[in-house]
Amino acid sequence: MHEPAQDVPATGSDLPATEPAATAAAPATTAAGPRWGALAAVCVTVLAWASAFVGIRFVGRAYDPGALALGRLAVGTLALGALLLLRGRWVRPTGREWALLVLCGVAWFAVYNVALNAAEQRVDAGTTAMLVNIGPILIALFAGVLLREGFPRWLLIGAGVAFAGAVVIGASTAGGDGSDLLGIVLCVVAAVTYAIGVLAQKPVLRRLPALQVTFVACAIGTAGCLPFAGALGRDLTTAPWSSTAGLVYLGLVPTALAFSTWAYALARMDAGRLGVTTYLVPPITVALSALLLGEAPPALALLGGALCLAGVGLTRRR
Helix, strand or coil, X not given: CCCCHHHXXXXXXXXXXXCECCCCCCCCCCCHHHHHHHXXXXXXXXXXXXXXXXXXXXXXXXXXXXXXXXXXXXXHHHHHHXXXXXXXXXXXXXXXXXXXXXXXHHHHHHHHHHHHHHXXXXXXXXXXXXXXXXXXXXXXXXXXXXXXXXXXXXXXXXXXXXXXXXXXXXXXXXXXXXCCHHHHHHHHHHHHHHHHHHHHHHHHCCCCEHHHXXXXXXXXXXXXXXXXXXXXXHHHHHCCHHHHHHHHHHHHHHHHHHHHHHHHHHCCCCHXXXXXXXXXXXXHHHHHHHHHHCCCCCHHHHHHHHHHHHHHHHHCCX
């Protein structure tokens, strides 16, 4: 989670997420600001995404998967659009950048959210978080080939240790009556589309502002979920206020805020190394599930969480 200086592209100063990401040709920086800014962004992202698994589990009791995805993305798009108008600036994307933005929006924002919401109606929050976290393994492997980030030894070792910890968490929290084959498949679909979205997002962040990238991708994801508008309208009239409040929270914090801080960090870190930091999400999700949903984790889950933390620490070795 703590990135060494040589892994962080230069930004010139500790810029907010509305500023353009550094290009690959920029020289390395030794200033502490950009490194601490990326670290803070990673922390916000991990905490917000961990809360999302719990929030989806709760809100999903009143909202169908597609309706939940559309409502969450619509709230996120409105919040990001307002922020872009107030603080951002627009950089005209090229044709290739538009193609990558569409791929990111459809894969990560639309398909991922619908698959994740459907999975959490069949699989508990802790197990879902573990299964979705095969995504960083795919990111690290594909980034080494497609983005030419290579395969540092400690990245592979840390990823293996963290993945083992995630497996332990999943094995210790999965319930015999809470999981089925379809739910597991949906988790894998979410992981794959998550990896595709990150790899599509990384190149456009070299030139386009992080806030603009997040807004456009979220808006595209919202458009992709419009077929669920009827279901959303129906659920809004029948859902209790607490579920609707949870939907708004999912749109504002895990979507608008967390995807923006993720893009900020991704513009300043290798995709493979940043992706592995999300292995912190399952142990945090298990803890939040115990606190908010009454899903007390077994002792074995604590061992899995320790392995996740150790794996993330290993990826930070030079």
